[in-house]
Amino acid sequence: MKWFVAACMVTSCTFAQAQNIIFVIGDGMGMEYLSAYRHFQDDPTTPELEATWFDRHLQGSASTHPDDVNQVTDSAASATALAAGIKTYNGAIGVDLNKQPVETLLERAKKKGYQTAMVVTSQINHATPASFAAHIDSRNKYNEIADQYIDRRYQGKPWVDILFGGGQRYFLRDDRNLVTEFESLGYTYADTYDGVAAIQTPPALALLADKGLPFRIDSDEPRRLAFLTETALRLLDPQKPFFMLVEASQIDWCGHANDIACAMHEMRDTEETLKLLSRYVSEQPDTLVVVTADHSTGGLSMGSDGDYQWRADVVRGVKASANVITQTLLTASDWYASWQSLTSIQLDESEQAILAQARLKVLRSEAKTAKNNATTELREQVLAAIDKASVTGWTTSGHTGGDVAVMAMGVGAETFAGHKDNTDLAKMLFDRLP
Template identity: 65%
Template structure:
C-alpha cells in the first residue's frame, strides 16, 4: 500500500494544476491550530491602532488567498487535530485521533517524509509538545494521538539512511523524551544532535541536526511568560539551522491558539495570534528573500465557536481584551496569591471595574479556593473561579463562545512565494497537501 500511495502522489503533477517546476522548491507549511476565520477577524481589531481611523491589515490579511474544508473521514464532520493534520500532511482523510495513518490504520506517506527521501533537509517547530497531534502527523504513524511516548520513540527509531527523518525539532515535550524507561535525548545526542532545554541554550545551537525541548509539555502561554514572541524566535532558529545549499521542508505550528480556544479565553487567544503573526512575518520575509520557496499557512480547524458580539449586542470591545494581561489560569493563581486583596490584583491585571454584584459573586469563589484543603476541592474551586472570571471578561468585551471543543467551519488559507495563486479559492484540506507534493523534486 505504501508503494501505491507513493506512486499516486508522484502522479499528482499530472492532476494538480501544472505548476510543478523542475527546480526543487523549499516548502514552508504554517499551521495555526484552532485558527478559524473568526480568529483572523478578531485579531485584526485587537491589533488595530485605535489612534488611526482606518483598520490596519495584519500579516494574515496580507497573505489570505482562500479557504479550506476540514471534515475528517466518515460522518462526524467535526475534526480533531490528528485527523486534520494527517490530511494536511499526506492528502489522505482519516479518523479522529489518527496520526499519519489512513482509515484502515495503515501508514501514509507525508510531505516531510517525501521531502526527506528526495534529499531535502527537514524541520518541525511547535509551541506545544513536539510530539503533539499536529507535528506527529508529519513524522509518525500510530492509531492514537494519545500514544505520546510511542510517537516520541518513532521520531528517533524511524530512520532513512540510518538517520531520523527530522533534522531539526524545536518545541516542548521534554517529559516524553527524557523518561524513566528511555532517555531519547541521550540517544539523539549520540547521533550528533545538538540539544537545548531553554531559550538561552537554543541560542547556542549552531548547526543541524538539533533537538530543542523548551518545556516539560507545551510552552507557557504567550500572554503569561516571556518571550512573548517565542514562536518567531524558534522559527528564526530553525531557518538558521537548515543548510543553505539544498532545499528544505519546514512545518511550523502555532499550537496554543487552540488551547486558549478550548478554554474560551479571548485574551489568551489574541496573544497567541500575535505570537503566530510574528512568526508568520519571519517566514514571509524569508520567502520574499529566497526564490524557489513556497509558504502555505492554514488551520486544522477552528476552536470554541468564537463570536465577536454576544447577548444580542452589536458590538465587540477589543480595547477590553487588550487590557487583560494574563490567561484565566494565571488570573486564578494571582488572585489566590493576593488573598483578601484580590480585587486590586484583578483590576491591575484586567483593567475591568467589577460591578458590586460581580464582586459579591466572585468573592466567595476566591474564599473557597483559599480555604480548600484537598486537591479535589482546590481543583473544583479553581474551575469555578476561572469560569466566573472569564464570564466577566466576555461580558465586558461582548465576546461569545458556543463550545469548549472544535467547530466544523472552513478555515483560512494563506500563501506566498512560487505560484502562490495555486492555493486560491476553496479547497479541501487534502488538496493543500496534494498541491504541495507537486513542489517536491529530487535534489541534484
C-alpha cells in the first residue's frame, strides 16, 4: 500500500498522494432505492435477505441541499457540490453563486498529472459530468457544454482523456463537428460497443446514442456501464494515477418516470459496475472508490395506501420499461397477451377495461397533440397497474430533499464514515490531490 491516513477531521484530512480515485455517482439513487434493490435482488429460495454491494460498503450519509431559495437540489447544483466542494444554485454547472468558474476535482487531478476519464449512461454533456469538466451558468446549454469539452484545454489538450456515454446530437451538429475536431487531436472515436472494444489507446471519445443510452431494461446490449467502465480502466496507463467519474445516470430518469422496474434494472447495472470496481481495487489496492448520489428522485416508497407489503416478485416479472410496454400495447393484435408477456401481471376485468379504453383512445386520436396526450394517459395507466400489483408508491415526478448514502472501498474508505454534507466529500477528495 503506497499511502496511508496520517490525520483526519470531518472535512480535512492529511494523506500521502492517492494513486487512483474513482468517484461513482448514482443519479437519483436515494436511500429508498437501496432498500428496494435489496429486496429486488433477494434470492427467494433462501430464508435470509441477502446484502447487496451497497450494504457491504456503506460508510455514512450526505445532505444534498443547494444554496438558493430551494431546499431540494437539481443534478447540476449537487454535481457542482460534489465536483468542486461548494454550494451553488440549481442549474449551475461548475460555477458559484456569482456564476464564476470554480476548480473541480477533475481539473485539480489533471493539473497534478493524473489521467482523467468520464463514463456515463446519459449524454456525456449532461448535468453531472458537465459539472466536473465545464463551467457555464445553465445546465440546459448542451451545445455550449460540448464545445467546452474541446475548446477548454490544459497544456494544449482537452481536460478529459476518455469520454464515454451518449450525446451524438450535441457533438455532430450542422454548425460544428466536434467528433472530427477530437479526432484531429488524436482521440479515437467510436459510436458502437464493438467500436469501443476495439479502442487500444487513449485519448478516446465514444458516443453510443443520440442522447442517453437506452434503459438497461430495454437494451439488447448487455455491455453497458460496467463494460464502458472496464474499457476505460483498460485504456488508462497503469503507471500513472487517474481520476475517473462514473455516473449511473438513468436511475434518476426512471425515477422521474415513476417506473419501478426500470429503476431496479438501473440499480442492477450500477451494482454490476461496482462489483467490477471491487475486483479492480483488489488488484490495485492503491485505489479509492467513493460512491454516492446527487439526490433522490420520485419519492419512491415500498408499500402504498396503507398496505404493509412490497412485492419485489412482481417487479422482477416486468421485462420492459413503461415506454416500451405502452408502444407494444398499441401495435399488438392481442394487447392483453402482450401485456402478460411483458409484465406477468394478471388483470381483473375492470383493470383490463381501463387499459383497453386508454388504448382505444390513442388509436382513435387523429391530431398529433391529442394522440400524444392519449399516449401519455395510457402510459400512466400502465404504470398505475404495475404499481398497484407491486404495492409501489411515488410522491412526485421530481427530486426529493432527503439525505443520500455514502459508500466507499479501497485505501482510506473508512474516513467517509458518518454524516457529511455533499461538499465535504469533494473537500476530502481534494485533500487526496495535494
